[in-house]
Amino acid sequence: MGERREFPDAASCAFALDRAALFDLADLAINAARAAGADYVDIRLGETQREFLQAREDRLERAGQSAAAGFGLRVLRGGCWGFYGASTFSRAAILTGVETALANSRAVAPIQPRPIVVEALPGVEACWEMQLGVDPFAVSVADKAEFLLSVNAAARDAGADFCLTTFLAAREERLFASSNGARIAQTRMRVQPQFEITAVDKTSGRFATRDSLAPARGAGWDYVTGCGLIEEARRGAEEARRKLRAKPVQPGLCDVVIAPSNLFLTIHETVGHSTELDRALGWEANFAGTTFIKPDMLGGLRFGSELTTILADRTQEGGLATIGFDDDGAPASAANFTIIEKGVFENFQMALGQAHLIGLPRSNGCAYADSPCAFPIQRMPNISLAPNPRRCSLNDLIADVEDGLYIVGAGSWSIDQQRDNFQFGGQLFFEIKNGALGEMVQGAAYQGRTLEFWRGLDGLGDASTYELQGVFTCGKAEPMQLAPVSHGAPAARFRGVRILSTDAAA
Numbered sequence: 001m002g003e004r005r006e007f008p009d010a011a012s013c014a015f016a017l018d019r020a021a022l023f024d025l026a027d028l029a030i031n032a033a034r035a036a037g038a039d040y041v042d043i044r045l046g047e048t049q050r051e052f053l054q055a056r057e058d059r060l061e062r063a064g065q066s067a068a069a070g071f072g073l074r075v076l077r078g079g080c081w082g083f084y085g086a087s088t089f090s091r092a093a094i095l096t097g098v099e100t101a102l103a104n105s106r107a108v109a110p111i112q113p114r115p116i117v118v119e120a121l122p123g124v125e126a127c128w129e130m131q132l133g134v135d136p137f138a139v140s141v142a143d144k145a146e147f148l149l150s151v152n153a154a155a156r157d158a159g160a161d162f163c164l165t166t167f168l169a170a171r172e173e174r175l176f177a178s179s180n181g182a183r184i185a186q187t188r189m190r191v192q193p194q195f196e197i198t199a200v201d202k203t204s205g206r207f208a209t210r211d212s213l214a215p216a217r218g219a220g221w222d223y224v225t226g227c228g229l230i231e232e233a234r235r236g237a238e239e240a241r242r243k244l245r246a247k248p249v250q251p252g253l254c255d256v257v258i259a260p261s262n263l264f265l266t267i268h269e270t271v272g273h274s275t276e277l278d279r280a281l282g283w284e285a286n287f288a289g290t291t292f293i294k295p296d297m298l299g300g301l302r303f304g305s306e307l308t309t310i311l312a313d314r315t316q317e318g319g320l321a322t323i324g325f326d327d328d329g330a331p332a333s334a335a336n337f338t339i340i341e342k343g344v345f346e347n348f349q350m351a352l353g354q355a356h357l358i359g360l361p362r363s364n365g366c367a368y369a370d371s372p373c374a375f376p377i378q379r380m381p382n383i384s385l386a387p388n389p390r391r392c393s394l395n396d397l398i399a400d401v402e403d404g405l406y407i408v409g410a411g412s413w414s415i416d417q418q419r420d421n422f423q424f425g426g427q428l429f430f431e432i433k434n435g436a437l438g439e440m441v442q443g444a445a446y447q448g449r450t451l452e453f454w455r456g457l458d459g460l461g462d463a464s465t466y467e468l469q470g471v472f473t474c475g476k477a478e479p480m481q482l483a484p485v486s487h488g489a490p491a492a493r494f495r496g497v498r499i500l501s502t503d504a505a506a
Contacts, residue, residue: 079115
């Protein structure tokens with residue numbers, strides 16, 4: 001979890017950059033833009049560090065780090081946004097940025113259909129730091145490589161023919177200042193350890209894979225070494241071998257019980273993206289589609305069964321979108337809201353300057369820019385399916401299925417441009433027969449339409465079945481920006497789902 005501090009007591013803020021000098025540049029930008037006629041100004045300054053390692057079998061194939069620093073200046077003048085970003089921290093660049101951003105806002109005016117209106121966010125001064133164990137950027141490449149190679153060795157010792165293990169890390173250091181008086185410093189980290197195991201039948205040439213289930217986290221290197229990846233690699237190798245021997249799934253309609261390690265991606269694609277207001281307004285149509293949900297459906301659309309309550313937040317421990325303030329300067333508390341309440345659609349996700357377009361007074365903390373040089377756009381906070389408040393175990397969900405399928409782990413996926421028709425694969429599939437878990441099958445995917453699927457939710461696990469999974473890099477916008485987001489879910493049961501066989505030989 002993060003912690004807020006007032007600046008006078010924030011000397012321990014872990015910024016490698018000169019915070020005082022950067023805030024002086026922020027003041028220069030804000031004062032110059034206001035003097036030139038801007039109604040509102042904000043600026044983000046900072047740096048993003050990234051690291052990537054990849055190990056295959058007994059060798060390290062790739063290892064590298066990168067860093068990108070700079071600022072992004074946004075002005076609102078006459079109801080039109082103007083923006084300028086640069087990979088530098090000079091006074092000359094700041095003043096050029098003010099001039100260019102204002103010119104851009106004037107250029108937009110002839111084609112602006114409606115003026116942008118922003119609410120007055122509080123002008124807080126705060127520092128927020130994600131609390132970490134071990135900083136992964138302080139761990140040597142040799143030590144990280146040794147760990148990845150130990151995962152590969154565990155998988156191969158357990159029967160895998162091949163194992164590819166990767167590690168990704170990102171650290172964001174950001175300063176935010178606005179003409180409302182906000183001065184916010186934040187730093188956060190995220191990591192993703194993962195593997196792909198392959199088992200080969202040397203007689204037939206057939207192969208099967210098993211990807212890791214360990215989720216990405218807002219965390220440090222201690223999470224990577226402590227999340228059980230070596231043990232999972234041993235288990236994964238055995239399960240890949242079992243997949244080679246497993247019979248093909250029987251296609252058709254059946255009931256399914258879905259583990260959180262699979263359901264999180266369905267939540268992301270069918271709920272997370274479908275309830276983004278910029279999609280409903282048509283702003284995302286060219287790159288990644290719109291949504292079947294329209295603004296006039298707020299408060300009236302029956303999205304799912306009464307068991308379907310979907311919550312947004314920026315406070316879950318380990319969440320990839322957990323932070324003190326979004327990139328509009330809205331506090332984390334603004335992003336604590338219900339998207340779907342007992343099956344009814346209640347809220348869009350919104351960034352600054354969007355709420356008034358559908359007659360609402362305030363946005364709700366859903367802005368993110370993947371670089372300090374990028375324009376902040378609407379991106380998901382953590383979005384999760386609330387668990388059943390009543391006791392309901394995984395066994396309870398399975399016990400009420402006569403003939404069905406239990407699905408574990410995320411696999412391939414596809415969804416249409418309106419977030420309606422979809423198809424999702426998985427890592428592991430098990431038959432359910434007469435209320436009991438049966439043998440493994442292979443080559444399955446489930447297909448459906450968003451509303452029918454969620455209206456078919458009739459069994460929900462309690463908190464004991466809940467897991468926080470997530471997406472390390474979700475692409476959106478042009479130029480494309482990559483955002484991290486976590487999705488929590490319990491195990492869940494859905495009735496009458498169409499199962500497909502992806503095995504051509506079936």
